[in-house]
Amino acid sequence: MGKQDKHTMLFHLFFSVFVLLTAGIHVVQSSSYHHHRPGPSKLFVFGDSYADTGNNPKSVSKSWHPPYGITFPGQPSGRWSDGRVLTDYVASFIGIKSPMPYRWIKFAPKSLSHGINFAYGGTGVFDTLVSQPNMTTQIDFFQQLINSGIYSKRDLNSSVALVSVAGNDYGAYNARNGTAQGLPAFIASVVNQTTLNLKRIHGLGVKKVAVIALLPLGCLPQSTVLSSYQQCNKTQNTAVRFHNLLLKQAVEKLNNETKSPTFILLDLNSAFMSAFDKKNSGNLKFGFGNPLKPCCMGIDASNSCGIVDQSGAKKYKVCKNPKVAFFWDEVHPTQAGWQAVSLSLKSSLNQFV
Numbered sequence: 001m002g003k004q005d006k007h008t009m010l011f012h013l014f015f016s017v018f019v020l021l022t023a024g025i026h027v028v029q030s031s032s033y034h035h036h037r038p039g040p041s042k043l044f045v046f047g048d049s050y051a052d053t054g055n056n057p058k059s060v061s062k063s064w065h066p067p068y069g070i071t072f073p074g075q076p077s078g079r080w081s082d083g084r085v086l087t088d089y090v091a092s093f094i095g096i097k098s099p100m101p102y103r104w105i106k107f108a109p110k111s112l113s114h115g116i117n118f119a120y121g122g123t124g125v126f127d128t129l130v131s132q133p134n135m136t137t138q139i140d141f142f143q144q145l146i147n148s149g150i151y152s153k154r155d156l157n158s159s160v161a162l163v164s165v166a167g168n169d170y171g172a173y174n175a176r177n178g179t180a181q182g183l184p185a186f187i188a189s190v191v192n193q194t195t196l197n198l199k200r201i202h203g204l205g206v207k208k209v210a211v212i213a214l215l216p217l218g219c220l221p222q223s224t225v226l227s228s229y230q231q232c233n234k235t236q237n238t239a240v241r242f243h244n245l246l247l248k249q250a251v252e253k254l255n256n257e258t259k260s261p262t263f264i265l266l267d268l269n270s271a272f273m274s275a276f277d278k279k280n281s282g283n284l285k286f287g288f289g290n291p292l293k294p295c296c297m298g299i300d301a302s303n304s305c306g307i308v309d310q311s312g313a314k315k316y317k318v319c320k321n322p323k324v325a326f327f328w329d330e331v332h333p334t335q336a337g338w339q340a341v342s343l344s345l346k347s348s349l350n351q352f353v
């Protein structure tokens with residue numbers, strides 16, 4: 001892989017972290033006659049690498065190269081992890097198959113019964129450092145499909161959405177040398193745009209829409225590497241708390257307007273923090289070691305997980321057992337990490353069904 005590719009991938013890795021909202025929707029063809037269970041039958045997914053299950057192009061994305069996917073499905077699948085990601089656990093909680101990535105629907109137009117995943121790793125509500133569809137464009141894709149008639153109103157009425165977004169907006173802000181003074185206004189504009197997106201998804205007929213509250217960005221290995229994975233960046237975590245506060249207020253306002261709990265906040269900040277705490281509290285249910293140290297990392301600072309040189313030699317190393325690591329690479333949890341996070345989100349996810 002050339003230097004160019006490597007840089008593209010590094011960008012990807014660094015800025016492909018966040019997913020905000022997820023909504024699920026009922027399946028079109030089957031919901032009218034076969035209502036197997038009371039919950040939603042379809043899940044529509046928007047956002048970034050925390051939710052993407054294979055939309056990033058193979059040519060530019062590390063997620064399509066080893067060692068991604070070694071735990072599940074056993075080979076790279078376009079997921080930014082060793083295995084399953086947030087979307088897979090949310091789908092499983094609802095009791096449906098993980099929705100098909102949008103890029104494949106032209107090859108399997110009949111496989112839309114569980115919904116569609118429109119999330120692209122590296123993206124945000126605004127344009128980031130990757131040239132993949134931002135969240136507005138992802139919703140445009142959804143709207144075009146609805147206009148083409150593939151889902152009935154009734155299908156949409158029994159569907160939910162999941163949104164994971166905004167981490168990459170802040171990654172891009174930093175990379176563009178955004179100032180500390182300008183950050184509060186930028187956070188407000190990110191939350192405003194997110195709010196518009198959530199309303200739009202609901203306006204298209206999706207019954208309930210869940211959006212992530214940002215995880216502690218300052219605890220990602222890309223930040224903690226500076227302290228040998230000992231300390232989270234407090235400045236970054238403070239910005240995250242402000243984002244989450246504004247988002248919480250926006251979601252409450254939206255629910256006031258709809259007069260029902262239509263919009264659900266999935267608090268990744270608390271979920272990540274409690275996963276990290278398990279170690280300190282002696283509750284080793286998931287067996288994590290130092291929860292801040294990633295399983296897969298570059299052999300030196302100029303490399304990262306998944307990088308190989310021109311001759312194909314690996315420039316990364318993988319830990320023995322990803323099941324005892326919380327983080328997989330610089331920004332993404334392992335499957336075990338996502339499983340722990342999903343368990344923490346259970347009571348919030350209950351509002352989906």
Ligand SMILES: *[C@@H]1O[C@H](CO)[C@@H](O)[C@H](O)[C@H]1NC(C)=O
Nearest residue numbers: 125126127134135136137193
């Ligand atoms: C999203 O991407 C489209 C297409 O590139 C662009 O026109 C639009 O301005 C972007 N939207 C936002 C909110 O950044």
Ligand SMILES: *[C@@H]1O[C@H](CO)[C@@H](O)[C@H](O)[C@H]1NC(C)=O
Nearest residue numbers: 153154155156157158205207
């Ligand atoms: C959506 O479903 C609810 C019941 O869950 C029903 O009361 C409502 O009329 C339905 N709306 C549409 C547009 O089908």
Ligand SMILES: *[C@@H]1O[C@H](CO)[C@@H](O)[C@H](O)[C@H]1NC(C)=O
Nearest residue numbers: 129172173174175176177178
């Ligand atoms: C940001 O600042 C760094 C260091 O001053 C500089 O090298 C880089 O070119 C700047 N990036 C942008 C996008 O302005």
Ligand SMILES: *[C@@H]1O[C@H](CO)[C@@H](O)[C@H](O)[C@H]1NC(C)=O
Nearest residue numbers: 185186187188189190191192
């Ligand atoms: C966000 O929206 C609110 C209300 O809609 C508005 O008052 C505020 O100026 C907006 N902020 C930004 C930064 O766009």
Ligand SMILES: *[C@@H]1O[C@H](CO)[C@@H](O)[C@H](O)[C@H]1NC(C)=O
Nearest residue numbers: 174218223226233234235236
């Ligand atoms: C924390 O993050 C901020 C903003 O990205 C950065 O300017 C600062 O140097 C970081 N602090 C430490 C201790 O790494």
Ligand SMILES: *[C@@H]1O[C@H](CO)[C@@H](O)[C@H](O)[C@H]1NC(C)=O
Nearest residue numbers: 249250251252253254256257
């Ligand atoms: C929601 O509505 C109630 C009563 O209508 C009001 O007291 C409350 O401030 C509203 N909350 C938000 C976040 O708008």
